[in-house]
Amino acid sequence: MVFPDARDVPVDPLSEQRLSGSGLDYRIVDLADPAAARAFVRAETRGFLDQEPDDESVRATVDMMAARRNVGVYAATAGSAVDALPVATVDSWVTPMTVPGGGHVPMWAISAVTVAGTHRRRGIARSLLEGELRAAVGAGIPVAGLTATEATIYGRYGFGPAAPVARVEVDARRAGGIAPEPTGVVEYVDREQLPEALSQVHERAREQRAGQIPGWPLRWMRLAGTAPGEEKGRAVRGAQYRDADGVVRGVLVYALEILDAEFGADLVIRHVVADAPEALRALWAFAVNHDLIRTVRADLQPVDDPLPWLVADQRAVRTTVHDHGWLRILDVPSALGARSYRAPLDLVIRVSDPLGFAEGSWRVRIGQDGAAVIEPTADAADIALDVAALSSLYLGGVSATTLRAAGRITATADSAASFDDAFGSASAPTLSIWY
Numbered sequence: 001m002v003f004p005d006a007r008d009v010p011v012d013p014l015s016e017q018r019l020s021g022s023g024l025d026y027r028i029v030d031l032a033d034p035a036a037a038r039a040f041v042r043a044e045t046r047g048f049l050d051q052e053p054d055d056e057s058v059r060a061t062v063d064m065m066a067a068r069r070n071v072g073v074y075a076a077t078a079g080s081a082v083d084a085l086p087v088a089t090v091d092s093w094v095t096p097m098t099v100p101g102g103g104h105v106p107m108w109a110i111s112a113v114t115v116a117g118t119h120r121r122r123g124i125a126r127s128l129l130e131g132e133l134r135a136a137v138g139a140g141i142p143v144a145g146l147t148a149t150e151a152t153i154y155g156r157y158g159f160g161p162a163a164p165v166a167r168v169e170v171d172a173r174r175a176g177g178i179a180p181e182p183t184g185v186v187e188y189v190d191r192e193q194l195p196e197a198l199s200q201v202h203e204r205a206r207e208q209r210a211g212q213i214p215g216w217p218l219r220w221m222r223l224a225g226t227a228p229g230e231e232k233g234r235a236v237r238g239a240q241y242r243d244a245d246g247v248v249r250g251v252l253v254y255a256l257e258i259l260d261a262e263f264g265a266d267l268v269i270r271h272v273v274a275d276a277p278e279a280l281r282a283l284w285a286f287a288v289n290h291d292l293i294r295t296v297r298a299d300l301q302p303v304d305d306p307l308p309w310l311v312a313d314q315r316a317v318r319t320t321v322h323d324h325g326w327l328r329i330l331d332v333p334s335a336l337g338a339r340s341y342r343a344p345l346d347l348v349i350r351v352s353d354p355l356g357f358a359e360g361s362w363r364v365r366i367g368q369d370g371a372a373v374i375e376p377t378a379d380a381a382d383i384a385l386d387v388a389a390l391s392s393l394y395l396g397g398v399s400a401t402t403l404r405a406a407g408r409i410t411a412t413a414d415s416a417a418s419f420d421d422a423f424g425s426a427s428a429p430t431l432s433i434w435y
């Protein structure tokens with residue numbers, strides 16, 4: 001599938017006009033201009049509460065951003081500031097996202113949303129977000145996605161949490177150990193080799209779970225502690241699982257937090273990825289069975305991860321589920337038509353969308369083969385919901401029955417149950433990286 005390049009999409013005229021009414025210049029940043037590129041990275045870094053990036057970090061970030069559409073908002077008075085930092089930033093790119101059934105949908109990924117502390121709460125983020133969504137629609141992209149610093153920011157633009165994840169903490173001394181895998185080996189990997197190993201296994205593993213997207217080199221370098229400016233990089237260690245044929249099927253990246261009161265440590269997993277259940281079991285065994293370890297902690301795990309079923313004492317595993325992958329459906333027929341379903345269905349959904357993109361009544365017909373055809377209809381609705389709720393339901397990460405119980409959708413119990421039979425999936429959707 002060839003996806004449009006977000007960098008070819010011009011800034012949204014409506015947001016440009018709105019921001020210009022407030023004396024702000026909204027434009028695509030030319031990363032070929034070193035001063036502009038550096039200013040953009042500094043503004044983004046400041047927005048995310050990070051310390052000033054050094055030159056090497058700026059260069060690495062600019063290299064990564066070169067593949068993205070970077071938009072900055074500039075205040076007319078900013079000319080006096082060093083490098084004229086933008087007062088707001090956002091970047092975006094078009095990426096495949098895995099959908100239930102193993103196919104992909106093109107997704108407009110949005111990142112680096114920051115507004116300077118001097119310019120907050122005057123509608124700049126709203127212009128940025130609405131501008132991104134209109135740009136995505138203009139480019140024919142059916143879904144937008146993001147990961148969020150706060151869960152209260154994006155619902156107002158029609159995003160819903162769609163790929164929940166789990167934060168897990170294992171009391172390693174209580175867990176009782178995990179049986180080692182009879183075949184294959186776990187071996188240490190030098191930090192420098194980790195980014196490539198992570199990338200290779202993720203590229204295969206991401207096909208197995210809805211909600212996953214490809215990573216990129218700087219993402220893996222940051223997790224491996226090898227990115228420029230990574231102050232705690234030397235604390236990072238890695239291990240990989242090689243199957244009986246010698247193929248690397250899983251990678252674990254972790255750091256040890258040394259305990260003060262005893263000779264021991266907490267093992268904090270920065271990333272674990274596996275494309276085979278045996279590889280995942282072997283890496284969990286490596287972490288949980290590790291001598292001198294009090295707890296093993298990891299975030300961004302699938303909510304149906306087998307970990308609690310690997311240990312002798314399930315109460316040793318504490319799991320906290322939280323939102324992570326957020327989606328926003330922009331084109332109902334294309335988005336729903338891109339995934340496959342587990343049961344036939346024929347009902348009408350009535351979608352409300354304050355921005356208009358997904359607004360309408362849609363007949364969703366799913367055949368025995370699991371393929372869907374979605375058409376506008378004037379028939380009465382079986383399920384009424386807003387676009388954020390539909391976006392949350394899209395990958396099967398929450399059920400219509402649950403959203404009905406929460407008063408988030410209007411449906412009979414039977415309609416919600418039929419919807420769930422079709423939309424559910426064997427494996428929970430997930431998203432194992434921040435973007």
Ligand SMILES: CC(=O)SCCNC(=O)CCNC(=O)[C@H](O)C(C)(C)COP(=O)(O)OP(=O)(O)OC[C@H]1O[C@@H](n2cnc3c(N)ncnc32)[C@H](O)[C@@H]1OP(=O)(O)O
Pocket residue numbers: 047048110111112113114115116119120121122123124125126127146147148149150152153156
């Ligand atoms: C995909 C990502 O990049 S996630 C990263 C988000 N960015 C950050 O967390 C960095 C730090 N924060 C910021 O830079 C800013 O505070 C932002 C981007 C969150 C908000 O920017 P602002 O320009 O202040 O937002 P703006 O004034 O456009 O507000 C729009 C709406 O969002 C609401 N809002 C703004 N910030 C927040 C927040 N942190 N939590 C909840 N609601 C918020 C406003 O109240 C307003 O509501 P309404 O229009 O529905 O009445």
